Amino acid sequence: MTDKFDWLRDHVTGAVFVPGETGYAAECSTFNLLTPLTPPVVVGATGVADVEAAVRFASANEMPVAVRGAGHSQPHQASDAVLITLDRMTAxxxxxxxxxxxxxxxxxxxxxxxxxxxxxxxxxxxxxxxxxxxxxxxxxxxxxxxxxxxxxxxxxxxxxxxxxxxxxxxxxxxxxxxxxxxxxxxxxxxxxxxxxxxxxxxxVETLVAGGLYFPGNDAPRVIRAWRDWAAKLPDAATTSVSILRVAPMPHLPQVLRGQFVTAIRFAYAGPVGEAVEQFAPMRALGPAMLDTVEEVPFATATTMHYDPPTPVPFLERGMALSDFTDEAINALIKVDGPGSYSPLGNVEIRALGGALDRAPAPDANPGRGAAYQVVAVGRGTANDSPAVLTALDALEQALQPWREDRQPPNSMTPEQAGVxxxxxxxxxxxxxxxxxxxxxxxxxxxxxxxxxxxxxx
Ligand SMILES: Cc1cc2nc3c(=O)[nH]c(=O)nc-3n(C[C@H](O)[C@H](O)[C@H](O)COP(=O)(O)OP(=O)(O)OC[C@H]3O[C@@H](n4cnc5c(N)ncnc54)[C@H](O)[C@@H]3O)c2cc1C
Structure with a gap:
């Protein structure tokens, strides 16, 4: 094939694909199956020289450059860009x-x-x-x-x-x-x-980490108790509370598959005895469906959120809250709690603060100082995307009074990509x-x- 991308083919050691070529679709794939990339050319870089060549080519041809690492957050389709993928650079x-x-x-x-x-x-x-x-x-x-x-x-x-x-x-x-x-x-x-x-x-070799899972109908009281408890935790503790409508996916514990659940996640970077003592008030909330909080190797702790191991289609929304008052909890419960019939799979409130607020060397992170982060995700297929989008809008609207302008950059989602x-x-x-x-x-x-x-x- 001869076209304007020949220069790239001659100067790049890695792969160069254009639409229609075998390998193009795989090279443009993303983790979120709802955000396809459709560039006129994609360069699968094998090293710095390939990246330099691709950037120079884009500049000379007045094309923007798009970058795909692991593909979890692509707010645009890159339809006029030189896409650079980095799958071959993983050392x-x-x-x-x-x-x-x-x-x-x-x-x-x-x-x-x-x-x-x-x-x-x-x-x-x-x-x-x-x-x-x-x-x-x-x-x-x-x-x-x-x-x-x-x-x-x-x-x-x-x-x-x-x-x-x-x-x-x-x-x-x-x-x-x-x-x-x-x-x-x-x-x-x-x-x-x-x-x-x-x-x-x-x-960090080991951590006390895991999740405590209650029935979804317990969400109002569990979330209030979590809010009061989390506010007094030492910095060694990192925690979140979630309302989950769990997909029946094979990587999940059997007891959670297909269930409506309220989850408390907890990780403690400190002595085991101290962690157990700190977590006791949550265990005292009543019988749980599942309790996985224990001392585990760090690698095991990295799987405690049960995020999908393979690409899925999803829609999401992120924001930060200045406070999580009783009114905010009521607003959340109304749109996503028991009886709401929300289609959202996960609405998670993360307690921020601690070392996240530490004044660092100057950087480009506007998220410091926010008290809570909200992560909301719904599986979005052709059938259920409209309902998921409506639910995400309703959630955003419900929490608006407590929403901060700032938020951790990674919590921005595609509908926030405008200048x-x-x-x-x-x-x-x-x-x-x-x-x-x-x-x-x-x-x-x-x-x-x-x-x-x-x-x-
Ligand atoms: C399931 C899931 C869980 C997540 N959990 C968390 C979490 O706990 N905490 C958190 O902070 N974030 C979290 N995120 C957000 C995630 O950190 C961001 O979406 C991040 O940008 C993803 O990087 P990526 O390489 O996987 O995605 P990509 O879509 O490949 O990259 C996203 C963007 O980052 C830029 N980029 C990526 N790599 C490079 C590079 N090498 N050079 C230049 N630019 C680059 C590009 O602009 C690109 O468009 C999560 C996202 C998902 C989907």
Missing amino acids: VQIDEDSAVARIAGGARWGDVVDATAPLGLAAPVGSATTVGAIGYVLGGGQSPILGRAYGYASDYVTEFEVVTADGVRRTANEVENADLFQALKGSRGNFGVVTAMRIALLP DEVRRVYGPELFDRLATLKAKYDPDNLFRVNYNIPPAL
């Missing part, structure tokens, strides 16, 4: 002496956990190890396992290797390109293709600072297939 190297991992651009958290756990080391991973490690860190990385104990994952990054819009690989750390280093920590891919990062690891909404979430001051840096590093807004921060004029 994880650990320097045990310094407890630092070098993680390549396309590695999933699962790849990282496989490498670090045998050494008794850990990183503040999210609820799903299928998520891309770098995609997660570029949005701050808010761990529902270690977050309150250790803070955002991006706080632990010591260096990024990034190909910027001029097609040049740069190092960004506290000394070299320090402004770029700060901007990368929270701006969700606006500043280049990150081909690798170095991240400091934590000495006004991105500016609202980042706040005018941080947004304008990032827009000024964008003008320095990406003046033509090559990296705009994302939650875009356009360059300042």
Whole structure:
């Protein structure tokens, strides 16, 4: 085949596909089956040189660049972009002496956990190890396992290797390109293709972690009790409460499959006895359907949210709340609790605070200081998508009085990808600072297939 992409075929070691070619669909696949990517060309990069070539080609041809790591959050279809995929760049190297991992651009958290756990080391991973490690860190990385104990994952990054819009690989750390280093920590891919990062690891070998599952009809009293209890927990504890309509998926415990459930998730980075004592008031709430809270290896703790291990079609909504008052709980129960017949699979309230509020070195994360994060997800197929969207809208409306403008960047979802909404979430001051840096590093807004921060004029 001869076309305008021949230059790419000649200069890239990895794969180059155009629509209709065998391999194109797999190369463009995403974790969320509802967000297909349809670029005119996709480059499966094998290393930095391929990424540089793809970025230079895009720039010369006035095409935007889209990046797919593990594919969990694509707000646009990339229909006019050069898509760069990173599946062939997944190496994880650990320097045990310094407890630092070098993680390549396309590695999933699962790849990282496989490498670090045998050494008794850990990183503040999210609820799903299928998520891309770098995609997660570029949005701050808010761990529902270690977050309150250790803070955002991006706080632990010591260096990024990034190909910027001029097609040049740069190092960004506290000394070299320090402004770029700060901007990368929270701006969700606006500043280049990150081909690798170095991240400091934590000495976490085991944790007391797991879930306590009550019938869904207990949601009103369990959620109130959780709210009062969680507010007094030490920073070592990270916790959330969820209303779940559990899909009958094989990776789930039998007792939960197909059930309506209220779940409390708990992870404690401290002595076992202390953890058990701290968790006792939740166990005292009454007989549970399932209690998996116990001391487990860190790798086991990373599966405690039972997120789907393989791609699924889903619709989601995220926001932060300033407070979770009785009125807010009532509003939540009305739209998603017993008797609501909501189609949402998971509405989760995460308690933030603790080390997540620690003042870090300057970064691009507007989420600090918010008290709670809401994660709402519904399985969206051709049949049930309209009902799921209506339910997500109703939830958003119900919690509006407590909603903050700011939120952790990774909790932004596709309907928030417009510039006004991105500016609202980042706040005018941080947004304008990032827009000024964008003008320095990406003046033509090559990296705009994302939650875009356009360059300042
Ligand atoms: C099931 C599930 C569970 C999640 N749990 C959590 C959680 O607990 N905590 C949390 O903070 N977040 C969580 N997230 C959000 C997740 O961290 C973000 O969606 C993240 O951006 C996903 O990265 P990815 O590589 O998997 O996705 P992708 O869709 O491949 O990437 C998302 C965007 O990030 C950018 N990007 C990714 N990799 C690179 C790179 N190497 N260089 C430049 N830009 C890049 C691109 O702009 C891309 O559009 C979860 C998401 C899902 C679907």
